[in-house]
Amino acid sequence: MLGRLYRLAGLAEGVSEVRVLYAEGSVCDTEGVPVSLTETNSEQDGGWAAAGWVTVLTLVGIGILGYHPYSEDGALYVAEVKHALNPALYPHGTAFVTGHLGLPCFALGVTGLVKLTGLALPMVLFLLYAACIWGMLFGVWQLAANCYESRQARLGATGLVAVWLTMPVAGTSLLLMDPYVTARSVSLAMTLLGMAGLVGFCRRRSEGVTRWELLAWGLGAFGVAALAHPLMAFYGLVATSMLRCVTIGRPGLRVSVVWIVSIVMVTAAAMAQVLAPAETANYVRVASTRPYWFLAEWRWFEWFGLAAPLAILAWVGWGPGRRWTSRDRVRQGLGRMAVAVGSLAVLIAIAFARQGARVHPVAKLQPLRSFQIVYVVMLIVLGAALGQFALRRSFARWVGALVVLGGIMVVVERMTYPNSGHLELPGLTPSNEWEQVFLWVKQNTPEDSLFALDPDYVGEEGEDTQGFRAIAERSVLPDYSKDGGIAAIRSGLTEDWVAGQAVQARLSEESDAERVAALGPAGVTWIVLGRGAVTGFACPFENGRAKVCRVPGAVENPEGPTLATMKRREDGASDLRQ
Numbered sequence: 001m002l003g004r005l006y007r008l009a010g011l012a013e014g015v016s017e018v019r020v021l022y023a024e025g026s027v028c029d030t031e032g033v034p035v036s037l038t039e040t041n042s043e044q045d046g047g048w049a050a051a052g053w054v055t056v057l058t059l060v061g062i063g064i065l066g067y068h069p070y071s072e073d074g075a076l077y078v079a080e081v082k083h084a085l086n087p088a089l090y091p092h093g094t095a096f097v098t099g100h101l102g103l104p105c106f107a108l109g110v111t112g113l114v115k116l117t118g119l120a121l122p123m124v125l126f127l128l129y130a131a132c133i134w135g136m137l138f139g140v141w142q143l144a145a146n147c148y149e150s151r152q153a154r155l156g157a158t159g160l161v162a163v164w165l166t167m168p169v170a171g172t173s174l175l176l177m178d179p180y181v182t183a184r185s186v187s188l189a190m191t192l193l194g195m196a197g198l199v200g201f202c203r204r205r206s207e208g209v210t211r212w213e214l215l216a217w218g219l220g221a222f223g224v225a226a227l228a229h230p231l232m233a234f235y236g237l238v239a240t241s242m243l244r245c246v247t248i249g250r251p252g253l254r255v256s257v258v259w260i261v262s263i264v265m266v267t268a269a270a271m272a273q274v275l276a277p278a279e280t281a282n283y284v285r286v287a288s289t290r291p292y293w294f295l296a297e298w299r300w301f302e303w304f305g306l307a308a309p310l311a312i313l314a315w316v317g318w319g320p321g322r323r324w325t326s327r328d329r330v331r332q333g334l335g336r337m338a339v340a341v342g343s344l345a346v347l348i349a350i351a352f353a354r355q356g357a358r359v360h361p362v363a364k365l366q367p368l369r370s371f372q373i374v375y376v377v378m379l380i381v382l383g384a385a386l387g388q389f390a391l392r393r394s395f396a397r398w399v400g401a402l403v404v405l406g407g408i409m410v411v412v413e414r415m416t417y418p419n420s421g422h423l424e425l426p427g428l429t430p431s432n433e434w435e436q437v438f439l440w441v442k443q444n445t446p447e448d449s450l451f452a453l454d455p456d457y458v459g460e461e462g463e464d465t466q467g468f469r470a471i472a473e474r475s476v477l478p479d480y481s482k483d484g485g486i487a488a489i490r491s492g493l494t495e496d497w498v499a500g501q502a503v504q505a506r507l508s509e510e511s512d513a514e515r516v517a518a519l520g521p522a523g524v525t526w527i528v529l530g531r532g533a534v535t536g537f538a539c540p541f542e543n544g545r546a547k548v549c550r551v552p553g554a555v556e557n558p559e560g561p562t563l564a565t566m567k568r569r570e571d572g573a574s575d576l577r578q
Helices: 002-009 047-065 072-085 105-117 121-145 151-163 183-203 211-228 230-246 251-275 281-288 300-318 326-352 361-365 367-391 395-416 433-444 468-472 482-489 491-504 512-519 563-577
Strands: 017-020 035-038 450-452 526-530 546-550
Touching (some): 072 105, 072 121, 105 183, 105 211, 121 151, 121 367, 151 367, 230 326, 281 491, 367 395, 433 468, 433 526, 433 546
Parallel strands (some): 450 526
């Protein structure tokens, strides 16, 4: 069964090369373009060999990327999984924990793996993380195999992606792959596998695997991607559909279809903008905290991060070079697809994702996230050229390239997480002092406690964006960064988010009287303050970064903080400050 899976996924391995006789022929051998079959692949790599190379590169990628399961968005997903495993967790502000994407499939899937395997959640998360990177790189290998004949090119393409997993995707707030596991991790891996399957379906049949099996594989992979993260899967499917459009054999029909698809996408964005209901002033405030939604807020080098990949891939799609084989046609098609998708995304973002717009439905969809696929294609092309023309068969060159390129990314990772271990593996004691604070909270406070922290605590010195909820397993009032992102997607949480910011504003700077007036009505029972904060509260734990303190006289509120209680707190605190 596993062997057949590798044959099925090994879309371009050990098969006959299709030579397209006409320069403008389609990638598909079913397009009616005359073809002849000739064995030209002198370095065939079977599915097992490809899997072996990808496994090695996965280990290299993890070693460079690192692993931080509770940081950034990883904390959001882990908290949701923990709530699915133990519904008693997070009794306050549960809406900020569950289903923040609208679909609980990721949490349910991980919960199912925990129950099925009997492994602890941290181990399941790490294995899923490794599997997602492996799946992503295997999809990259298969796409490269559909574009390049030599093993050096395929290794270069997959190797460069593995080494540069930490590359930021322009100003979208995305990395090529996160150093933690999320629904995006699953979606990207399955999208690339699905794209490779559909390219294989279009290109030819493989020995022992029919074209219809490749089609089923591709569609099935996209189905899993959609269950994990519908939005990112949609962008992947748009890219794959555009690839088919730009490789239509007849030039007139090709141009017409691409224009039709582009007009349909722009029209859909315009209709979404026109038909969207009015937004509240508070929601506009929340949306304005997401600068990566709006191109006008990007810095010059982030704009460069859009232009440079499009320029490189335009050369691949329309520059000089042979167009004889189906591999050449796939490579050219990928370049043209990336330019078409990227340009369309930029057009839609400029036209409709504007900060001063009346409504923000298109901005909320973040069309520029489609550049994640563009970046993957760019690295495939650059890596293949590096392997094929520079590194070739020289072991010393390959090692030198790995050390230089990988070393750069390790330095970047260390600058991002300077106070945390490079690989925060299951069972290891965290070196980050904020994580140690959160672990003490988990082990020493009641499960139904409600905490308050400074709204932007993830930006505190030494914090390294580690998530309180995921580590401490306790309820907390909404923060500025990650909960603000959830409120920006789920507008129904806007008022709770705004009220939560008011409750926690200047928490480490306030007097104890102001804190009691602020937090008592909201039902807060514990607070985490910076180590330098002045307080007379009992603080049973303190280290070099923060202290955990009990709010005196706090009354448990089983319903959690409400907008009304937090609004009363805001008014009362204002009186005290006056």
